Amino acid sequence: MRQTSLALQVETKGRGFYEITRGLAQFVSNAGMAEGLLTVFCRHTSASLLIQENADPTVLRDLEAVFSKLAPEGAPYLHDTEGADDMPAHIRAALTQTQLSIPLIDGALALGTWQGVFLFEHRFRPHVRQIALHLIGA
Amino acid sequence: MRQTSLALQVETKGRGFYEITRGLAQFVSNAGMAEGLLTVFCRHTSASLLIQENADPTVLRDLEAVFSKLAPEGAPYLHDTEGADDMPAHIRAALTQTQLSIPLIDGALALGTWQGVFLFEHRFRPHVRQIALHLIGA
């Protein structure tokens, strides 16, 4: 049994979904384990993680519309230090995931056929996001 | 330290909550570990996981009503390839969990007295859902 870690950086161009499945798969492949558990951790409170369909891009556009309603800009928030998208970003992060763990099956991520892993950037402006990866197995 | 994995199948009869606690407990019991971590991963984007009260079934009926409001059928979604429940299923999955990890205490799942683990089927029609289980410990 062994473990390995990686600091993954994701450059975003502002609010939206950024698929990171390939980077995760490569990290897992490099480790050469047959069985194990990958953990993906987003080190921010204004960006988060989501597993969603990566086939039809309209799914992501509909999801964005849903979160825009659940966490609207322009609501009377107490916290708006960094602008109109500040508090909505925190709400979006609270309603999605900061961390995901994915088992391996036969040395590859156990993702289903249509599942992709996305970094969900909630801020309007581009950011460099830090993702901590941890893999344990054999 | 060792690890073991299992592909669990859950047959659903359409939208609703399907308790899988017993199957998880059996997998853990068979492994015979005193200390460890169980990870449950749902390999779909139109079904998800939830830990909720398994004592009073009205909790689940109220939860279903909440998610019906948060992700209504009949809203003007861009993505409706598979029918009226297609995009609502993705939204429900985004707002709940694709993965859960549960530590062991004295060889059993650390679930509280009233906690049950449920597969939350979001589609109207019956499906066979694939759940990947991973257990690591000693």
Add this chain to the structure above:
Amino acid sequence: MRQTSLALQVETKGRGFYEITRGLAQFVSNAGMAEGLLTVFCRHTSASLLIQENADPTVLRDLEAVFSKLAPEGAPYLHDTEGADDMPAHIRAALTQTQLSIPLIDGALALGTWQGVFLFEHRFRPHVRQIALHLIGA
């Protein structure tokens, strides 16, 4: 590779956010591992976990307002055995996390600069909440 577990108790004074980051960091520090994975598991269905900004307290007040809207007291719930905050507590728990896993980086939790881990108490009255901690690594 080794693992260690702890039963953490958190006394709440009723609905609100209770930061537990320090308790988690101490557990990790005591274990003396350089690399590993901490899992935090809330053994209740009327309290949950959340990673959020721990710098400006208005973030938490805005979040509380959001969840009060998403899960209002006084809605016509079927399940109200324990009072007006009973079903809202279950809904808040369903929309946030029962479990969080955080990798270690150089022996410390991989939390970002502004990230704190909070127990989110959903009931009005004070409770003693049981949190199961599990750490695996080396």
